[in-house]
Amino acid sequence: MATPPQTLLNWQPQALAPRAPLPPAYTAAIPLSAVFQAKSTHKPAATQYKEQGNTLFKANRLVEAAQFYLQAILADPTYTDAYFNLGKTHLLLNDYAGGAQCFQRLLALDPSDHEARVYLAKSWEWLGQAWPALIEYRAVLKDQPNYDPAYRRVQLLQARLGSPQDHGRRIQDVAGHGNLIQAKALLTQYLDTAQDPSLTPEHRKKLKTLMDTVPIFFDTTQTLGGSTNMGEYIHLGEGMRSIRLKSELAFAHPSVVGAYLMHELIHSNDNDPISSVREEQDCYLASTRFWQQTRGDLIEPNLDLALNLLEQSPQALSNRVAELYLSRNKAMPMVSPGHGANAGGFEMGFNGFNADAEIRAIRFGHGSTPVLG
Numbered sequence: 001m002a003t004p005p006q007t008l009l010n011w012q013p014q015a016l017a018p019r020a021p022l023p024p025a026y027t028a029a030i031p032l033s034a035v036f037q038a039k040s041t042h043k044p045a046a047t048q049y050k051e052q053g054n055t056l057f058k059a060n061r062l063v064e065a066a067q068f069y070l071q072a073i074l075a076d077p078t079y080t081d082a083y084f085n086l087g088k089t090h091l092l093l094n095d096y097a098g099g100a101q102c103f104q105r106l107l108a109l110d111p112s113d114h115e116a117r118v119y120l121a122k123s124w125e126w127l128g129q130a131w132p133a134l135i136e137y138r139a140v141l142k143d144q145p146n147y148d149p150a151y152r153r154v155q156l157l158q159a160r161l162g163s164p165q166d167h168g169r170r171i172q173d174v175a176g177h178g179n180l181i182q183a184k185a186l187l188t189q190y191l192d193t194a195q196d197p198s199l200t201p202e203h204r205k206k207l208k209t210l211m212d213t214v215p216i217f218f219d220t221t222q223t224l225g226g227s228t229n230m231g232e233y234i235h236l237g238e239g240m241r242s243i244r245l246k247s248e249l250a251f252a253h254p255s256v257v258g259a260y261l262m263h264e265l266i267h268s269n270d271n272d273p274i275s276s277v278r279e280e281q282d283c284y285l286a287s288t289r290f291w292q293q294t295r296g297d298l299i300e301p302n303l304d305l306a307l308n309l310l311e312q313s314p315q316a317l318s319n320r321v322a323e324l325y326l327s328r329n330k331a332m333p334m335v336s337p338g339h340g341a342n343a344g345g346f347e348m349g350f351n352g353f354n355a356d357a358e359i360r361a362i363r364f365g366h367g368s369t370p371v372l373g
Contacts, residue, residue: 046075050082053089058327062089080106084116091119096126114140115301118149130157147299148256155251176218176250183257184211187265190258190290198285207265214268215242216261218250230302231260233267241268255294259303263287269338276336277325281318285310288317 053068069086072079087102103120106113121136134157140150159171188211191204199207221229221244232244243264249257266283267275288306295303309317325332 043076043079046072046079046082049075050079050085053082053085057085057089060327062093065089066093078109080110080113080116083109084113084119087116087119087123091123091126096123099123100127112143114144114147114150114299118147118153118301121150121153125153125157130161133157134161144299146297148253149300151253152248152251152256156248159251172218172247172250176245179250179252179254179257180216180261182254183261186254186258186294187211187262187290190293194289194293196286196289198282203269206269207262210265210268211261214265216245217242218245218247221246231264233264235271235273237273239271241271243268253298255291255296255298256300256303258294259287259291259300262290270336272337274336276333276339277322278335279339280325281321282339284317284321285314 049068049072053065053072056062056065056068066086066089069082069089072082073086076082083102083106087099087106090096090099090102100120100123103116103123106116107120110116117136117140121133121140124130124133124136134154137150137154137157140147141154144150155175156172159168159175162168188208191199191208221232223229228246230246230249234242234244236242243261245257245260245264249260263283263286266286267279270279284306288303288310291300291303292307292310295307306317309320
C-alpha cells in the first residue's frame with residue numbers, strides 16, 4: 001500500500017472540540033476506580049480470571065465476562081490484554097465511554113498498541129467526538145502508514161466533516177469506484193493464476209462473471225452482535241442479487257476490498273438466500289487465501305487474524321469458523337446447496353462478513369497473540 005500523502009499525516013483540524021467528560025462506566029460488581037488503583041500482586045490469578053472471561057465472552061455472556069476481566073485487572077493492573085478485552089466487551093454492550101476508558105488505560109501502559117488505539121478512536125466516533133477520533137487514527141498512521149483501518153477511517157471522516165453531506169458522499173463514490181476497479185483487477189489476476197485446488201476452472205470463470213454482472217456498492221451495512229458488517233450479499237429473489245460493502249471500504253486498499261469482496265462473491269455464486277457452516281468456511285478460506293497472496297506489507301487486523309489460523313492449517317480456520325457460527329445459531333445446518341450437499345439450509349436475507357461479531361480479536365495470551373475467539 002502506498003504511504004498516505006504527507007498532507008494527511010500533517011493534517012490538523014480547524015477547531016478541536018474538547019473531549020466531553022466521560023460518564024460513569026457500565027456498572028459492575030467492581031468499580032473501575034478501584035481497578036485502576038489496585039496493586040499488581042497475583043499475575044497467575046489474573047491470567048485465570050481473563051481466561052474465564054474469554055470463555056464467557058465466546059458464549060456471548062458479556063456482562064459476566066466483564067466481571068472476570070475486571071477481576072483480572074484487580075489482580076494485575078498492568079495486564080493490557082484484560083484491558084483490551086474489557087474494552088471490547090464495553091463496546092459490544094454499547095457502553096462506548098467505558099470502552100474508551102479501558103483503551104486509554106491500556107495505551108498509557110503500551111502506547112504502541114495500534115489496534116487498541118483504533119478501538120479508542122472508534123469509541124470517540126460512537127460518542128460523537130469526531131476530532132479526537134481523527135487524532136487517534138493519525139497517531140496510528142504516523143507510526144504505521146500501512147495500517148489500513150486507520151487510513152480509511154481518516155479518509156472517510158475527512159470527506160464527511162470537510163464537505164457538505166452530498167459532496168462527502170460524492171468523494172466516497174469516486175474513491176470507491178477507483179478502488180473497486182483495482183480490486184476487481186487483483187481478483188481477476190488471482191483467479192487466473194492462483195494455485196488453489198478448491199477453485200475449479202468453472203468456478204473461477206463464474207466468479208469473474210459475477211464481478212461484472214452483480215451490482216457492487218459501498219453503503220451503510222447492517223449491525224450484528226454490536227458490530228457492523230464489512231460486507232453483505234443480498235439475495236432479492238428471481239435471480240436478482242447485489243453486494244454491499246461497508247462505506248469505509250471505499251477508501252481501503254484494493255487488496256482489502258478484494259478480500260471482503262471475494263467472501264461475498266462465494267455467497268453470491270449460489271444465487272440463493274441459503275447459508276450453512278460449510279458455506280461460511282468456504283467463504284473464509286477463499287477470502288483469506290486471496291489476502292495471503294495480495295496483502296504485501298498491509299496491516300488489516302481482522303483479515304490478519306484469519307490468516308494467522310490459515311497458516312496454522314486450513315482446518316484450524318475452518319474449525320474456528322464452525323465453532324463461532326454454531327455458537328451464534330445452533331440451528332445453522334452444516335451443509336447447503338453447493339457447499340457439501342444438495343440439502344436445505346438456513347434461510348437468510350443476507351450473508352455478512354462481520355469482523356468483530358463473527359471473528360473477534362480476543363487476546364488469549366499475555367503476549368496478546370490474536371486468535372479467532
